[in-house]
Amino acid sequence: MQRNALKVLEYAKIKEQLLGHASSSLGRDEIKNLLPSADFENVVRLQEETDEAAMLLRLKGNVPLSGIFDIRAHIKRADIGGVLSPSELVQISSTIHASRQIKRFIEDLAEEDIKVPILSEKTERIIPLAKLEEAIKNAIDESGEVLDSASELLRSLRNQIRANQARVRERLEGMIRSSSAQKMLSDAIITIRNDRFVIPVKQEYRGHYGGIIHDQSSSGQTLFIEPQAIVQLNNALQDIRVKEQLEIERILADLSAQTAEFEGELRIIVEVMGSLDFIFAKARYSRQIKGSKPLMNNEGRISLYKARHPLIPIKEVVANDILLGRDFTIIVITGPNTGGKTVTLKTVGLCTLMAQSGLQIPALDGSELAVFDSVYADIGDEQSIEQSLSTFSSHMVNIVDILKKADFNSLILFDELGAGTDPQEGAALAISILDEVYKRGARVIATTHYPELKAYGYDREGVMNASVEFDVETLSPTYKLLLGVPGRSNAFEISKRLGLDEGVINAARSHVSADTNQIDKMIASLEESRRQAERDREEANDFLKQAERLHNDMQKQMADYYVHKDNLFDKAASQAVDIVEQAKEEAEKVIRDLRKMRLEKHADIKEHELIDAKKRLAGAAPDIKRSGRKTALKDQKRIFKPGDEVKVLTFDQKGTLLEKTSDNAWNVQIGILKMKVTEKDLEYLSTPKQTEKRAVTTIKGKDFHVSLELDLRGERYENALMRVEKYLDDALLAGYPRVSIIHGKGTGALRQGVQEYLKNHRSVKKIRFGDAGEGGTGVTIVEFK
Structure with missing residues (x-):
């Protein structure tokens, strides 16, 4: 890559933003050394690893990457026999722990059917050094202090130290509490000088306590004396402290030797953790800029949809569609200054550099970029005072260098091509330079003020005119790129809006050729037609969305109507059966009464008449079929x-x-x-x-009737199964071969119930959990027979 291109496209600022997302110095070192790659397969792999990390951040929110340190110097010192400090050993233990955490995290993804092959390949190289980590943690705490539990001897020595310190303090406290001490001591306190316990004695009483003077106050009126009575106790305490220090050094040497044994494994851990930190820094940066993974090709095609300049705040930047390399290989952007032409150049160049560095780009999904061997840029005023070069000369020095190296697999960005000299000669040079790079097959975007280059785009195949829209009403650019529409001068319209006399403007118009006026009118007509087409498309999209909503609402209402109708029918049938049953019971009661009367009073009622009456009553019950x-x-x-x-x-x-x-x-x-x-x-x-x-x-289309997904999250178990039954019937009627049922993960009860029901459904051929991109175990994919 041309160093000048990296500079003028502000690639370093992208790296500065990326540095803020690294978790360790290892990741930051990789970012500082980051450069775009020209190897197509390598770029594709870099994009894949960033996409895997971005997916994990979307699914998991975060990954365990804290506690990573650059321990390479520690490993080297241990390997050559050096003794590591407690803080260095703590950093080694922390890095081992972080490596085990991320390894377990990646391995656990397999149980959720989340596939991250590149990250898995990296973490497979990590050898968990749990025993070394445990040995360090048992000996040293997080603040770097060697623990009593590091060895039995150290525990014993420290117990002795604490006991001796208690005896020394007890003796000294007896001294400072005596009645005579109040006048001889500056303060009734015990303090420490040179690791020995002392008391503050007034200068005039220095001989009363005897012993050793260790220090004095700034005024010289107070002496810090170790009384003779405790010198032996302090000496004994110092002897134990020396033994303690020797034991600590032995423990550290032993841990350093254990570290040296795993020198190779530790270097792999450092390498892998640095790489993972770098990868997830790229993913976090992508989340910040709302980036997406570009499709990569090695055929020179660029298709950016709603692309934004990554260094301009999202709320301020204007997104543009930029196409190059398919139907045309050169874009010539004409129009006035401050319209956004240079921003468009830098957007394409910077997105290309980012993509070839494995970074996702600030554009919509489906955007495509090519892997170029070289990216060249001549942007801005590169005037060199030291070389006494003019603006034109400095541009030409850069362009000459580009023409020496550019080939068919180059992306070239020219800003204000041919500017800084006579307009006629500058335009001729610009045309000649564009012809040269066109012959070589390079992909080129050029900006210019020269009107002659508008015709260049019409006269040559493979060249596309473009401009940046300018709003005459507000006298400001909209920064929207218009492919196929050359830029036009807005001087007369702007002057009129600012209040210049109409006569002066008309006189100015008379000095402009008829051809130029005709071209400007044609461009204005094209711009208006484009704006009208965009308005019509937006209006049509709004109508389409309204129609879809109405259709979905109507379909839901129809389904609800049929359910309600069936419920009413069932309810009415049930009520009718109940009424008839009551009538039959009443009739039975009447017949029993009649028989009783006949037996008791010998009424003239025939048995067969009673039987016939009963049959007629039974026949009165309606034969009601249940809905279904x-x-x-x-x-x-x-x-x-x-x-x-x-x-x-x-x-x-x-x-x-x-x-x-x-x-x-x-x-x-x-x-x-x-x-x-x-x-x-x-x-x-x-x-x-x-x-x-x-x-x-x-x-048109079955997909308008029934959604391809059923979301059950938040539903009660019984309601969820009823919805699944209804949804499967609707999906079968719509002729779908496959649908998705979203039940979430939760406790797993709803998921298990839904899958049990699906296994027993007569029309279900196969069920499976969703892939990582489909929702994992929170979704069940259903295939029909």
């Missing part, structure tokens, strides 16, 4: 034909046959809905006469 799926009586003589009016027994609705499907079913139009129905669920009604004109309305 009905099956038509097969009429062997009747052959259905398109256009026949039929009754769909499943919904108890009339419909019209449209066409027969390959699986011996029919597409039936029911109102505004079209659905697939088997012949056994159809009942023939009539065939319309040929003279009758019937309009059949069809709805």
